Amino acid sequence: MAIPVEYNFRSVINRWTSTLVAILSIAGTVGVFVVMLAMSQGFMATLVSSGSPQNAILIRGGAEGEMMSAILLDQVRVIADAPGVARSESGDPLVSAEVVTIGAFPLLSSGSDANVQIRGTSPAVMGVRPDVKIVDGRFFRSGLTELIVGRNVPTTYEGLRLGSTVEFGGGRWTVVGVFDAGGSSFDSELWCDARVLNQVYKRPENVFQSVTVRLASTQAFDEFKDAVTADPQLTVDVFREAAYYAEQSRLVSTIIRVLGFLVAAVMAVGAVFAALNTMYSAVTARSSEIGTLKALGFGPGSIVTSFLAESVIIALIGGAVGCLAALPFNGFTTGTMNWSSFSYLAFSFRVTPAILAGGMVFSILMGVIGGLPPAVRAARLPVVVVLREM
Amino acid sequence: MVRVDGKGSGAVVELRNLDKKYYRGEEEIDVLRGLNLDVDAGEFIAFMGPSGSGKTTLLNLIGGLDTPTAGTVRVNGDEISALSGRKLAAWRARNIGFIFQMYNLIPVLTAFQNVQLPLLLTGLGRAERRKHVEAALGLVGLSDRMNHYPRQLSGGQEQRAAIARAIVTDPKILLCDEPTGDLDRAAGDEILDIISRLSKEYGKTVFLVTHDPMAAKRASTVLHLDKGTLLECTADGQLVCGTEEVRR
Ligand SMILES: Nc1ncnc2c1ncn2[C@@H]1O[C@H](COP(=O)(O)OP(=O)(O)OP(=O)(O)O)[C@@H](O)[C@H]1O
Ligand SMILES: [Mg+2]
Numbered sequence: 001m002a003i004p005v006e007y008n009f010r011s012v013i014n015r016w017t018s019t020l021v022a023i024l025s026i027a028g029t030v031g032v033f034v035v036m037l038a039m040s041q042g043f044m045a046t047l048v049s050s051g052s053p054q055n056a057i058l059i060r061g062g063a064e065g066e067m068m069s070a071i072l073l074d075q076v077r078v079i080a081d082a083p084g085v086a087r088s089e090s091g092d093p094l095v096s097a098e099v100v101t102i103g104a105f106p107l108l109s110s111g112s113d114a115n116v117q118i119r120g121t122s123p124a125v126m127g128v129r130p131d132v133k134i135v136d137g138r139f140f141r142s143g144l145t146e147l148i149v150g151r152n153v154p155t156t157y158e159g160l161r162l163g164s165t166v167e168f169g170g171g172r173w174t175v176v177g178v179f180d181a182g183g184s185s186f187d188s189e190l191w192c193d194a195r196v197l198n199q200v201y202k203r204p205e206n207v208f209q210s211v212t213v214r215l216a217s218t219q220a221f222d223e224f225k226d227a228v229t230a231d232p233q234l235t236v237d238v239f240r241e242a243a244y245y246a247e248q249s250r251l252v253s254t255i256i257r258v259l260g261f262l263v264a265a266v267m268a269v270g271a272v273f274a275a276l277n278t279m280y281s282a283v284t285a286r287s288s289e290i291g292t293l294k295a296l297g298f299g300p301g302s303i304v305t306s307f308l309a310e311s312v313i314i315a316l317i318g319g320a321v322g323c324l325a326a327l328p329f330n331g332f333t334t335g336t337m338n339w340s341s342f343s344y345l346a347f348s349f350r351v352t353p354a355i356l357a358g359g360m361v362f363s364i365l366m367g368v369i370g371g372l373p374p375a376v377r378a379a380r381l382p383v384v385v386v387l388r389e390m
Numbered sequence: 391m392v393r394v395d396g397k398g399s400g401a402v403v404e405l406r407n408l409d410k411k412y413y414r415g416e417e418e419i420d421v422l423r424g425l426n427l428d429v430d431a432g433e434f435i436a437f438m439g440p441s442g443s444g445k446t447t448l449l450n451l452i453g454g455l456d457t458p459t460a461g462t463v464r465v466n467g468d469e470i471s472a473l474s475g476r477k478l479a480a481w482r483a484r485n486i487g488f489i490f491q492m493y494n495l496i497p498v499l500t501a502f503q504n505v506q507l508p509l510l511l512t513g514l515g516r517a518e519r520r521k522h523v524e525a526a527l528g529l530v531g532l533s534d535r536m537n538h539y540p541r542q543l544s545g546g547q548e549q550r551a552a553i554a555r556a557i558v559t560d561p562k563i564l565l566c567d568e569p570t571g572d573l574d575r576a577a578g579d580e581i582l583d584i585i586s587r588l589s590k591e592y593g594k595t596v597f598l599v600t601h602d603p604m605a606a607k608r609a610s611t612v613l614h615l616d617k618g619t620l621l622e623c624t625a626d627g628q629l630v631c632g633t634e635e636v637r638r
Contacts, residue, residue: 003507010499014497289494295494296482296508296555297480297511298483300479383456387455388446
């Protein structure tokens with residue numbers, strides 16, 4: 001058995017002032033690390049939750065996203081007749097042929113304009129996305145310049161409340177409803193009739209950019225996809241909606257994550273130096289204790305382990321403080337540019353258990369790196385010399 | 391049997407032609423020069439000699455804390471001058487109990503935990519360890535101070551806890567470097583009583599470094615360290631064999 005960790009625990013408590021800098025540096029680093037990952041996670045989760053596992057999305061074959069895609073009305077009809085497509089009670093296929101564009105509206109927070117994604121949908125859209133619910137007002141009427149807006153929109157932009165009228169694309173629009181899309185990216189969108197949107201923007205009326213299909217069941221996807229891709233009239237790419245949105249979130253969430261790693265790495269260098277400093281001074285201050293332990297027969301391995309354990313204890317305290325400090329960010333809402341649609345997207349930070357665990361592992365890593373050289377020095381202290389220094 | 395002429399054999403501590411030099415920059419300090427010593431099991435040896443004569447150095451060599459520049463150290467049949475690092479540490483744990491002038495207790499651990507430390511290097515279970523620690527603390531009369539921290543103990547009590555720690559694994563050899571050097575007469579006498587008992591009743595082979603002739607009187611043999619070698623003498627400094635009177 002080795003030197004009891006109680007020795008290290010009590011030593012840390014005994015000299016807590018000298019460990020404070022190391023604890024705070026590690027706490028700060030872990031805190032930033034956790035918050036950045038929570039941000040990336042939140043962004044990703046917001047987009048991913050836009051996709052339902054029971055939905056499929058189709059865009060033109062080879063298109064990178066909705067913005068660069070085109071699907072004709074005839075093709076939409078073929079898609080709607082494909083096997084596996086769910087139908088409403090009245091027997092209509094649950095299919096939404098959609099177009100997207102971007103409008104600029106002033107942010108309430110800063111007054112400057114931000115891009116908003118405007119989505120033209122089929123009247124059947126609420127059946128295709130049953131998780132989306134009108135919470136205020138009513139659904140838009142087909143053929144009219146009416147808008148329904150996601151629940152983040154009225155609180156984020158000026159002039160987009162229920163009952164407001166706005167002008168864009170050469171048309172006058174009235175906000176007739178507010179919908180709740182369960183925290184997904186749709187909550188930051190404006191929805192209207194796809195044909196009306198095409199008319200107002202003077203686009204060909206029968207060309208859409210994507211088709212979202214409600215499937216009879218999650219298992220129906222393969223059957224549906226096989227049928228659609230085999231059809232010679234169609235050249236489309238078919239995705240599960242969830243996978244499609246996960247892919248859309250990848251760029252931004254990766255950027256946030258890489259940025260987070262970079263900042264955390266820079267801070268980690270400082271934290272490791274603080275740990276090194278703390279542990280070197282601990283070794284110096286306790287050199288005669290180390291000499292005594294060696295005289296009693298504790299070998300170099302025991303000494304290294306003991307001081308490494310002490311450094312890791314300090315790091316774990318720092319890590320726990322950092323995680324606790326990051327916890328209040330859970331649910332904190334912010335917005336950023338969604339680079340795949342060039343529009344503003346509101347999302348909330350998500351501090352998940354996995355991220356917290358990652359933060360603790362990160363702190364252990366810093367403790368080990370900062371603790372190893374001093375621990376090796378402790379093990380190498382010449383016992384006769386340090387015993388003379390009593 | 392104690393011999394300083396290098397002619398013995400089969401002793402528990404056997405030092406042959408021991409040289410120990412220290413280097414301070416260019417300067418070479420010859421601390422021990424061709425030192426020989428044979429000590430049989432159960433002997434109680436006192437080392438005396440002026441400050442800087444190498445008493446601590448000699449004790450460290452016997453205890454495997456240090457290695458000689460030349461010569462051999464054989465203790466309990468092991469040639470420890472050939473061992474190093476981890477092996478030497480493990481050997482110390484099995485064979486030697488150290489008692490220091492400044493007690494060297496770990497301040498953040500209780501008397502019980504301090505005494506238990508050497509047992510953590512054995513395979514003993516928790517209950518066994520407790521038994522041994524309680525026995526050792528009982529032997530030094532510290533049963534009622536088990537859960538005290540070193541700063542809550544007097545100097546004499548600290549040294550008794552340190553003795554308990556030195557004997558808890560039941561080593562055959564005790565090395566005591568001025569164990570009463572920091573204590574008043576009464577507390578020092580208590581410590582010497584315990585060490586004498588360990589020699590007489592428990593058959594420990596004891597090496598005691600001291601400047602105090604009264605302390606040296608407890609030993610069966612007093613050896614004087616002078617110019618790097620050992621001379622046998624009485625506790626008050628008279629040489630037993632040889633003619634030169636030793637200055638003190
Ligand atoms: N690490 C070292 N480096 C250089 N010189 C040393 C070292 N250790 C001890 N010495 C020298 O070796 C000599 C013997 O030291 P040692 O401590 O063994 O003497 P001592 O007899 O125990 O003295 P004291 O009675 O004061 O404790 C001294 O001159 C000391 O300065
Ligand atoms: Mg000395």
